[in-house]
Amino acid sequence: MMADLEYSVSGHVATILLNRPDRKNAFTLDMVDAWADAITEAGRDDRVRAVVVTGAGDAFCSGVDLTEFTSQDRTPLQEKELLTERVHRVARAMNALAKPTIAAVRGVAVGAGMDMSLMCDIRFAGQSARFSEGYIRVGLVPGDGGCYYLPRIVGTATALRLLWTGAFVDANEALSIGLVSEVHDDERVLDAAYQLAEEVSQRAPIAVEVVKRAVRQGLNHDLDTALDLISSHQAVVLSTADSAEAMSAFREKRAPSFQRR
Incomplete structure (x- = not known):
């Protein structure tokens, strides 16, 4: 049985693969822990000089798995601790990682899934990519760094528009606002990410x-x-x-x- 998150190293490039294609790679708490551990391992491993993050199937990540995260029984303190002690491990690990990170995005990157792509240094999009900070649609605020990362990438006004509306941004608009660096056919986007990762890994x-x-x-x-x-x-x-x-x-x-x- 394949893991819901797979970490592998080939040459000097590590890959983090979100591997729940039947759930659009919505992540669980176990996946969060594995994700943070994989980033930490990439930082420690001298073989690794670049990291590519991508999703299996036709999606990057549809955000948190609501069947696991939705609960009326947690107190406000427990809700905060769930984020700070579990979910935010990925953001902190990414922030501590000195090595280049590239996201290869196909299909949806929604809510925390979009936030996870924003944590990468560079994003490449397939033609099918669709980004949304969808928290506002269900009466929530971005819980995984969206309010921090997005203004730094696309500017304050554009970020606020996307955060306030939860609007979907397709690959071409994402390119025009600077959310992604390149757009490729879906069949090519992962290869393009690896090509850049390999090129960077050949530098000192x-x-x-x-x-x-x-x-x-x-x-x-x-x-x-x-x-x-x-x-x-x-x-x-x-x-x-x-x-x-x-x-x-x-x-x-x-x-x-x-x-x-």
């Missing part, structure tokens, strides 16, 4: 991770702070064997061999 891994860290830090810092930090980052990166190997390979017109040291 420590430098790739520092670039991600610097970009994220820069979103919250003034210019002087960002420049001060990057000068320190640069000094550390220049001291690594991988940096020397990248320079030698460039000069000798050959493929580099990185050891992440």
Whole structure:
């Protein structure tokens, strides 16, 4: 029997596959735990230099499995703890992961499913992709980071429109508002995500991770702070064997061999 969430590594690329196609990959608490554990494992594994997240079948993720999460018996404190101690493990693990993450989205990415795609650094969409922050339709607020991630990706006004209405955004509109970086035929979108992951994984891994860290830090810092930090980052990166190997390979017109040291 196949697991509801599968984690695998091929070469330098890890894959997180949401694997409940009969339920549009709606996630359970067990899947949340497995998801967070997989991200943590990817961060620890020096083989892994990029992570691709995708869904089985014709959907990315339809959000939480309401049969498991809907309850009238939990107190407000228990509701909060369910999110902070279980569901939010994925967001925190993704935030701690220095390695590049790419979402390959086919079909629906709704509610927390959309939020999970927003946690990735880059999103590629198949033509069938449809995104919705659908919480408002059932009288809820985005519980998994939508109010944090979406304005940073598409801007405040567009984010508020989507959060207030729960409107569905198709692949082409998602591209036009900057929600996704590329749109491909459904049969090609996962290959495109892997192609980028493979390309990034051929770059000096420590430098790739520092670039991600610097970009994220820069979103919250003034210019002087960002420049001060990057000068320190640069000094550390220049001291690594991988940096020397990248320079030698460039000069000798050959493929580099990185050891992440």
